[in-house]
Amino acid sequence: MRPVRELRKIFGDIYYIPGRTNVGVVSRDDWCMVIDTGLDEDQGRRIFNVVREAGLRIKYIFNTHSHADHIGGNNIILDRAEAKVLAPSLESYFIENPVLEPLFLYGSHPPESLKEKFLMANPSKVDRTVIEGLDEETGFRYVSLPGHSFNMYGVISDDVFFIADAIFSENSIKKFGVIYHFNVKEAVKTLIKLEKMNFRYYVPSHFEPVSDIGSIIKVNLQSIQRVRDLIEEYTSSGISLEELFSNILRDFNLELSPSMYFLYSSALKSYISWLIDEKIIDSKFDDGRLFLYRLR
Template sequence: MAIDKSTYERISAHAGMFHNSTNIGVIEGSDALYVIDTACSDDDGKCIVESLEDIFPHKKIKAVINTHSHADHCGGNAYIVKTQNAQIWAPHDESKIMEFPRSLGVMYWGGIPFSDINNPVFVVPEALEVTKTFSDTSVDVGTATISFVPLPGHFFDQSGIFVYDKEDGLTTAYLGDGFFGMSLLKKFWIPFMYEPEKFRSSVLKIESSGADYFVPGHGELYTKDNITAAAEMNTMVTLETEFLILRLLEEKPMTQEELLKAVTDYAGITMRPVQFVLIGTTLRSYLSSLLNRGKVSFEMCENRMLWRTVR
């Protein structure tokens, strides 16, 4: 989907979004614009700048606000910073990765990443200084109040950006990957996850937030009238993954890689190298979570780490 005037939707008097594979939020402040996440690349950044010049011809972008540090959410930052002299605002822990993006590939792979992982789709090629870090604070931009709400789980301190529009009293919550659209979950039912329990807590926080509109990082726009069904699905996919892991490990002990094959075979997923790495990383997060809650254990057997369900 193109990032242009045709894909822009005004949600409240001073808040809107570009519908895209990675949704992009826009806040019209009294004297400047604020962009929430920038999709994947310099080309996306260029499209954002040109489209906003068309929609808001008398205002420039003051800041990019990133929900988290993954490349599909901050890949357009560099172009916007260079052409608009814009600032970058991000959660504290996420900012460290954005300023040292090579670390992300190492986290995914556990060593020096090979070329399939170390590419701009997954690792932002250029380090940029983060101007402002935030955690559970608010900023007044004249027309609206921007509140930064921690929504951890998907990644370290991934955050939501809640925008209260002073003109019409509506609140729009830009959620990054603290919440997934149902269309994405139906297509990819094992989304990348760092801490599943915290993700479920974040989903509950979102559902009970009282916002009027909800913009996930990927998927469709939700309102307070239909957010509950989407929240239930977000919770359900993480619980289903846990139940599947427990059932498979109850049948027989497995190594992490054997479990990865069993889970993806069950789901009918044919993995390419990138899926092998990302789903594998996600399953290790689930194993750690289940281990910490006493639901699984492991033992070293003939130089293999074997995981099993605790009966």
């Protein structure tokens, strides 16, 4: 294997290519597995060229989950390499049918403004779905990390854990305020699960690898609690769903676009489900609107 400037060594034969979405590269003899492929063809092309320059061939692509910024480079790599695409089972449906992502967020046939690359990648085949545990074919171990997406998985190689979007940096939390989680209750469980683990390095998708994630886990948990507390506060005297969304988005001073509005709305609905299931808030309909109110 030849040294390449853009291929940063983590430990042993484990590397990553830094970018808007970090891409894992784990080498085995003359082949490697690529972990996620970034947002678009440009990043996919860059990944392929970096790996080729290092003297490796891409044998496997593992998509940790189906969000566009993790699968957008799949097709350009598959056009140039005879690689197998591996993914968690539920995520595979969205990878092969990416229009499901904006449809899911919008709740119906999405307008064209939501069919942009940030939400909808080009469709990609999935050759095999994986389950949690050791993969005998590749030698890597998969770990379920639900919450941010339906059935997101991380990947362990030696003492390095690629943890996908299970945690976010403090800068991202400050910027976005309400971090997107499909199931925020499960996201909390995943954070607590990670807190109890011990690996030499952790590789998140959106900030640099670290050897200790304890402090950033606490920041993530605190950010989730802050949003939950706001919802409990605003529902104390009853509030419409639309007004609740407006108040929270305004509290965080968040910039909106069609895609960001529906991402934030979906994220906030996950908190609402969590609080309803715990019988802390409930809902009722009045004058054609959904109202939320505190039970205790």
